[in-house]
Amino acid sequence: MTKENSFLYYDGARRSATSHRYFDNINPATGKVLHSVRSASDADVENAVESARSGFEIWSAMAPTERGRILRKAADILRSRNEEIARIEVEDTGKPLTEAISVDVLSGADALEYYGGIAASLHGEHYDLGNSFAYTKREPLGICAGIGAWNYPVQIACWKSAPALACGNSMIFKPAELTPRSAVLLAEVFTEAGLPNGVFNVVQGEAEVGQMLTRHPKISKISLTGEVGTGKKVMADAAKTLKHVTLELGGKSPLIIFEDADLDEAVNGAMIANFYTQGEICSNGTRVFVHESLKAAFLEKLIAKTQNLKIGDPMEMDTQVGALISEQHLEKVLDYIEQGKKEAKLIVGGERCNNIEACQEGYFVTPTIFEADQDSARIVSEEIFGPVMTVLSFSEENEVVRRANDTIYGLAAGVFTRDLVRAHRVVGQLEAGMCWVNNYNITPVEIPFGPYKQSGIGKENGLATLNAYSQLKTVYVELGKIDSPY
Ligand code: NDP
Numbered sequence: 001m002t003k004e005n006s007f008l009y010y011d012g013a014r015r016s017a018t019s020h021r022y023f024d025n026i027n028p029a030t031g032k033v034l035h036s037v038r039s040a041s042d043a044d045v046e047n048a049v050e051s052a053r054s055g056f057e058i059w060s061a062m063a064p065t066e067r068g069r070i071l072r073k074a075a076d077i078l079r080s081r082n083e084e085i086a087r088i089e090v091e092d093t094g095k096p097l098t099e100a101i102s103v104d105v106l107s108g109a110d111a112l113e114y115y116g117g118i119a120a121s122l123h124g125e126h127y128d129l130g131n132s133f134a135y136t137k138r139e140p141l142g143i144c145a146g147i148g149a150w151n152y153p154v155q156i157a158c159w160k161s162a163p164a165l166a167c168g169n170s171m172i173f174k175p176a177e178l179t180p181r182s183a184v185l186l187a188e189v190f191t192e193a194g195l196p197n198g199v200f201n202v203v204q205g206e207a208e209v210g211q212m213l214t215r216h217p218k219i220s221k222i223s224l225t226g227e228v229g230t231g232k233k234v235m236a237d238a239a240k241t242l243k244h245v246t247l248e249l250g251g252k253s254p255l256i257i258f259e260d261a262d263l264d265e266a267v268n269g270a271m272i273a274n275f276y277t278q279g280e281i282c283s284n285g286t287r288v289f290v291h292e293s294l295k296a297a298f299l300e301k302l303i304a305k306t307q308n309l310k311i312g313d314p315m316e317m318d319t320q321v322g323a324l325i326s327e328q329h330l331e332k333v334l335d336y337i338e339q340g341k342k343e344a345k346l347i348v349g350g351e352r353c354n355n356i357e358a359c360q361e362g363y364f365v366t367p368t369i370f371e372a373d374q375d376s377a378r379i380v381s382e383e384i385f386g387p388v389m390t391v392l393s394f395s396e397e398n399e400v401v402r403r404a405n406d407t408i409y410g411l412a413a414g415v416f417t418r419d420l421v422r423a424h425r426v427v428g429q430l431e432a433g434m435c436w437v438n439n440y441n442i443t444p445v446e447i448p449f450g451p452y453k454q455s456g457i458g459k460e461n462g463l464a465t466l467n468a469y470s471q472l473k474t475v476y477v478e479l480g481k482i483d484s485p486y
Contacts, residue, residue, distance in 0.1 A: 007037050007180055007204045008044055009187035010051035010172075012197030017044050017204060023177045028094030028323040029314050031361035037180050039205035045212040048172050048201045052143040053218065055198025056170040060140050062196075064120040064168075071116030071165060074193035078109040078158075078186070085185055087315070089154055092179040094323030094363065095277050096314045108158030108186070110445040111461065115166035122167065122466065124473075131480035137473045140168035141244060142220035144469065145213040147234070148183070149225040150176035150325050151280040151385075157183045159460045160223045161190075161200055167470040169221070172201045174213060176226075178325055180204050210234070217241050221469070224248065225282075227383075228408075228454050235457075246458035246468050248282065249451060250383045251411030253432065254404035255285030255440060256394075259293045261416035265438060266290075267301045269416055270389065273440040275309065275367045278322055279387035282455075283412035285440055287380060289400050292393045299347070299371070299391065306348050306367050313359050323362040324386060330363035333386035337368060340379035344372035344390065375403055383409070397426065405431045410452030414440045433459075 006014040019041035024033045040048070059067065078085070086100035093100075124136035146160035157173050164171045175183040183202045190200045203209055207230075214222050214237035223246040224234045231247040238245050255273050257266045273285035290298050314322035324330045330352065337350045349366035356364060367387045372380050380390050394400040404413060413432035415423050420437070427435040433451045436442060443449050443461065450459035458468050 007035075007184055007202070008040055008048070009184050009200075009202040010048040010198065012191050014184065015044070015047070017041065019044070019205075021205070023206060025092065025180055026178075026326065027091050028325050029359045029362040031327070031363070034091060035180075037177070037204055040203040040209050040212075042212065045203055045209065045216070048203050049143065049216060049218050051198040051201050052170040052172050053198070055196055055201070056140070056143055058196040059165070059170055059199045060168040064122060067166065067168065068116045068119035070194045071112045071119060071162060074190050074195065075109040075112035075116060077189045077192055078105060078112065081185075081189065082106060085154060085182055088181050088185065089179075090314050090322070092153065092181055093150065094314055094325060095280075096319045096322045098317050098319065099277060104152060104155050107443070107445070108155045111158045111162040114445045115162040118463070118466070119166040122470070132476065132478045134474060134476045137475065138167070138466075138470045139473050140470055142169060143218060144169045144171045144221040144223065145216075145219050146171055146173040147210050147213065147222065147224045147226065148173065148175045148179075149282075150178040151277060151282070153179040154182035154186060156225050157186050161186070163460075163465045164223075164469045165195075165199060167466060169469055170199045170201070172203060172213060172219070174203050174205065174210055177204070177206045211237060214238050214243070215240065220244060222246070223458075223468075231456055244468065246460070247451075247456035248458070248460060249411070249454070249456040250385070251282050251284070251409045251451070251455050252287060252381060252383050252407055253283055253285045253409065253412040253414070254287045254289060254430070255414040256400050256404060256416070256426065257288065257290045257294065257298065258415070258417040258419070258422065259291040260418045261294065262418065262438075263294065263297060263301060266298060266416040267305060269414065269438070269440045270302060271305060273414060274389040275306070275321060275387050276441060278324055278365070280325060280385050281441060283434060283441055285412065285414045286384065286389060287404070288389055288391045289394050289404065290391060292395050295391070295393045302369065302391075303348050306369060309367050311353055311364055311366060312356050321364075321367055321387065323359070323364050325363070327363055329386070330365065333365055333384060333388065336379055336382070336384045336386070336388060337365075340370050340377070340388070340390075343374065343377035343379055344370040347371050349387070375406060381407065397422070401426060401429045405429075408454040411455035412436070
């Protein structure tokens with residue numbers, strides 16, 4: 001364990017924090033402390049804000065083509081360091097290396113490349129008004145703060161910084177305290193790519209440091225990925241200075257499998273929707289509604305495939321299920337499983353797994369499936385954020401749409417059917433910001449991803465996100481004489 005202090009990043013270099021508060025950076029697969037990380041103090045946050053202010057002056061005045069070139073170069077450097085950063089991400093999160101190498105770093109690089117390519121195409125419009133004209137300019141907001149969750153740390157840092165920087169903003173990013181390291185590596189990548197000092201900054205710490213950002217009068221925008229409760233607090237704090245907010249929050253998404261679905265595809269879809277990243281994915285389709293005529297065959301295949309999943313040391317390339325993020329989260333997931341045993345029928349898994357060589361102290365839970373018949377059961381209605389799937393049955397389309405929508409959340413939804421007319425009819429009625437037909441949890445950077453209802457506000461990815469990191473200035477120009485009433 002190292003007592004590492006240089007986890008902050010501002011003015012283009014790693015910096016030591018100055019508070020007296022430390023938190024542990026723990027490897028969830030082993031339970032071992034990797035680093036003791038010092039939280040940012042008020043003074044450190046002020047330094048980061050000053051750094052972001054001076055970075056903004058340079059960056060916002062730079063030609064958009066140059067901004068785009070730097071973002072694309074950062075994407076290339078990130079790709080070239082994929083395995084190294086993926087390994088650090090695995091140590092921090094406990095997720096399988098095979099996932100981190102193929103998704104986490106590369107999807108972050110995709111965002112840098114995509115928004116780097118768009119930077120030079122941002123433009124306003126011209127309005128011909130006869131004897132006058134007007135035009136709009138798309139301008140940056142200023143200093144934006146990104147506050148991340150722990151499940152996809154480097155991807156989240158890229159998904160927030162890429163559109164923010166493409167629009168000419170600077171950013172201060174606070175990773176979740178459980179996963180502090182990859183954001184600092186990303187900052188180094190940006191500097192190597194030629195990003196001016198101060199444009200991307202990192203502060204570390206718990207909620208208190210997040211609040212320093214959400215309450216800071218010089219910060220114009222907050223983009224949070226986190227729980228619904230945190231989103232409400234962040235929005236209330238941001239309201240005091242009327243900041244722009246993007247909130248990417250939790251979910252309990254429905255996955256509907258109709259009687260005509262391809263059975264193997266539906267089983268694969270349900271597993272991707274529940275067991276990827278040990279189930280720690282916001283958009284997971286944890287309420288799996290299967291048509292009653294298909295349920296027995298579906299469960300038979302699902303159980304066999306789930307029992308075959310390899311749970312193990314996340315660093316081994318054949319591991320498919322890694323460790324949960326923390327001991328506290330492990331307890332929470334196990335509590336839900338205990339609760340589930342009273343509310344529904346446990347059919348697979350449901351146990352802590354502590355017989356993995358070299359990982360006996362890790363926070364592993366076997367992939368778990370419940371067969372449930374009550375939508376109001378806690379395991380069916382509350383976000384667990386672990387490898388816990390509930391399978392429910394339905395008989396009518398109208399009935400399943402009503403039940404799917406009967407939730408405060410609205411992040412995502414999925415439909416498996418061969419009848420595309422029905423697929424579009426059903427997704428048209430689903431109250432969810434991201435819907436998949438015959439697939440699940442696919443999030444290419446080109447398409448907007450984001451919530452409805454209490455799962456949050458705003459989008460990430462796609463062109464839509466540019467609106468969230470820029471503002472339109474309208475300029476009216478008189479060419480004739482003022483038509484004065486005086
Ligand atoms: P939390 O809400 O606990 O934390 C998210 C971030 O907010 C962390 O950096 C946290 O700091 C910080 N934070 C906590 N309280 C405050 C506050 N009052 N003011 C400012 N910042 C604060 O979420 P988790 O990290 O536990 O992540 C899991 C949640 O994230 C799940 O609900 C999941 O569904 C959601 N999520 C949503 C996604 C989406 O795109 N919609 C994607 C991924 C996850 P710290 O933790 O360091 O104390």
